[in-house]
Amino acid sequence: MRKPVNVRSFLNRKTALIVGAGAAIVALSGTAAFAYWTTTGSGTGSATTATSNGTIVLHASFADGLTPGASTPVSFTADNAGSSSLFVGTIHLASVTADAGHASCNVADYTMADVTSNTTAAAGATGATLNGTGTLTFADTAVDQDSCKGATITLHLSSN
Amino acid sequence: MGFVRRHARLLLSYAALAGLAVFVGHDAAMAANTGNDPHFFTVSSSTVAGIAPGKPLSVPAVVSNPSPQDMTLLTLSATVTLLANPPAPAGAAPCDVSKLAVVPYNASAAGAASYVVSGRGTRTVPLTIRLADVASNQDGCKGRKFTLTYSGTAEQAH
Numbered sequence: 001m002r003k004p005v006n007v008r009s010f011l012n013r014k015t016a017l018i019v020g021a022g023a024a025i026v027a028l029s030g031t032a033a034f035a036y037w038t039t040t041g042s043g044t045g046s047a048t049t050a051t052s053n054g055t056i057v058l059h060a061s062f063a064d065g066l067t068p069g070a071s072t073p074v075s076f077t078a079d080n081a082g083s084s085s086l087f088v089g090t091i092h093l094a095s096v097t098a099d100a101g102h103a104s105c106n107v108a109d110y111t112m113a114d115v116t117s118n119t120t121a122a123a124g125a126t127g128a129t130l131n132g133t134g135t136l137t138f139a140d141t142a143v144d145q146d147s148c149k150g151a152t153i154t155l156h157l158s159s160n
Numbered sequence: 161m162g163f164v165r166r167h168a169r170l171l172l173s174y175a176a177l178a179g180l181a182v183f184v185g186h187d188a189a190m191a192a193n194t195g196n197d198p199h200f201f202t203v204s205s206s207t208v209a210g211i212a213p214g215k216p217l218s219v220p221a222v223v224s225n226p227s228p229q230d231m232t233l234l235t236l237s238a239t240v241t242l243l244a245n246p247p248a249p250a251g252a253a254p255c256d257v258s259k260l261a262v263v264p265y266n267a268s269a270a271g272a273a274s275y276v277v278s279g280r281g282t283r284t285v286p287l288t289i290r291l292a293d294v295a296s297n298q299d300g301c302k303g304r305k306f307t308l309t310y311s312g313t314a315e316q317a318h
Binding site for chain 1: 207209221231236308311312
């Protein structure tokens with residue numbers, strides 16, 4: 001004789017079992033999701049670049065013994081103490097000075113046309129050779145130029 | 161045992177239902193977590209000025225943790241966007257923004273420092289920004305402004 005099943009009681013037990021089990025598993029799942037979390041973040045900031053980064057030091061060299069009416073080639077080197085490579089486009093003779101013992105030398109008689117170099121002087125470079133050779137000319141004028149005899153001439157250069 | 165045998169099909173159905181409930185429950189939990197994450201942290205930094213080719217600068221990125229629990233930073237990176245204003249110097253070639261980058265932080269990298277941000281606290285993470293010194297003309301990058309957009313990941317501190 002099969003014992004009759006109390007359907008209501010059976011369903012109640014099963015429902016409770018399933019709901020309980022499900023809740024337990026969901027609860028476990030929820031615990032797993034939040035007990036050890038990872039997350040993301042975001043935000044913004046800003047930065048600006050400099051308008052320049054240091055300057056370059058130009059050096060010119062030419063042979064001794066320049067006389068009125070003569071010219072001599074001028075070579076160039078550069079020092080770049082900065083952290084950025086710097087570009088030397090055109091070298092320009094900004095001014096000329098004579099040593100103190102030859103203060104009356106007319107330095108306007110010394111000229112040099114602009115020199116196109118287009119050379120990059122690497123960051124930290126010392127004595128980097130630059131492209132381009134200038135021509136320094138000592139004009140032969142109608143006035144006495146003896147005051148320039150033996151003078152040490154310094155060329156003051158600029159570049160862009 | 162007799163009960164199980166008699167109601168095997170029914171129990172299997174319930175088990176499948178329970179599994180589905182767990183799956184849906186977990187999915188819902190994850191969706192809630194990603195959609196409205198209460199632990200989402202923020203990053204900010206003040207303007208870093210004076211960047212020049214070959215001249216790396218420090219970017220103090222401030223990480224803010226809104227959670228009451230401590231968190232450990234896992235990654236932090238930033239993308240760089242060039243702003244139209246101020247424009248490039250007249251006649252300059254366009255600025256190659258790909259040459260400006262923030263070195264990302266990754267906690268799993270060899271020798272990387274560990275950054276634990278206390279609950280509801282902040283922590284400064286020193287990142288580095290660097291404009292590569294390249295052989296081409298970079299005048300287009302002179303005097304420009306950039307936006308840094310940060311993103312990162314973190315986990316609850318153990």
